[in-house]
């Protein structure tokens with residue numbers, strides 16, 4: 001959950017949260033793995049989890065029209081991540097997701113670094129894990145791509161197809177594209193845990209545990225000084241996607257990404273309106289590292305879907321993910337040229 005800080009958005013968020021609280025537990029899990037009484041006798045006949053059965057109403061453009069980024073493959077990754085069920089920090093499901101992410105990233109040829117840490121939260125100490133996949137660079141610079149992969153714990157049956165499986169699937173596909181390529185700068189893909197709050201986003205820094213850990217760790221190691229740009233993606237898979245500029249993101253980096261999107265013909269998705277969102281990129285902005293957030297939060301709030309059990313695979317468009325993937329792939333290329 002990122003938080004929009006304008007007054008109107010706070011009101012919307014409060015409304016959505018109260019709605020979510022009042023309706024939690026009212027129905028069965030939307031995307032929990034399916035079970036059947038026949039499964040013991042004939043496991044090969046088990047029904048696929050619901051998330052893998054949803055048929056999207058839009059398809060992704062062919063990969064050769066999105067710079068090689070395979071939107072269908074990224075969509076399948078989103079469905080797979082959702083199939084594990086709700087994945088709040090320290091849950092059995094998030095441990096399965098962590099194993100899955102590491103296996104996928106290894107098969108894409110990425111070097112993997114993991115950080116197991118304990119976050120001090122309002123509900124006590126919580127075990128978390130950041131996973132960092134690395135593509136090598138010929139120089140010292142680092143381009144850091146970021147997503148969270150945990151889900152909100154306070155809404156029952158919340159599987160977070162948009163928040164946060166969409167950007168996690170996107171980053172898996174970007175890593176598949178880039179991990180075996182060597183550019184002037186290294187490209188790191190950080191899958192961070194614990195973005196969501198446990199009790200109240202607005203109190204006691206109860207949010208963005210994983211990205212704050214990552215930024216602190218990189219600060220101590222000296223790696224943070226090597227980071228040229230941080231691009232966070234969060235909530236980028238919904239139908240009718242419209243991503244506003246962020247007024248609290250680094251302006252030159254917003255300009256670079258939005259100019260790239262315009263060049264590729266996506267100005268209807270990367271729109272010129274501006275909002276301010278509190279999210280994982282703040283952990284890097286706070287340490288003076290150029291960072292942006294690529295997110296469409298408002299439309300999900302308006303639709304009444306944000307942080308509810310309606311955040312399921314039927315909200316996700318392969319086309320939307322493909323377009324954001326195309327833009328980020330080309331933006332990384334632009335950054336490689338800018339910092340070569």
Ligand SMILES: [Zn+2]
Nearest residue numbers: 001002163196
């Ligand atoms: Zn969220």
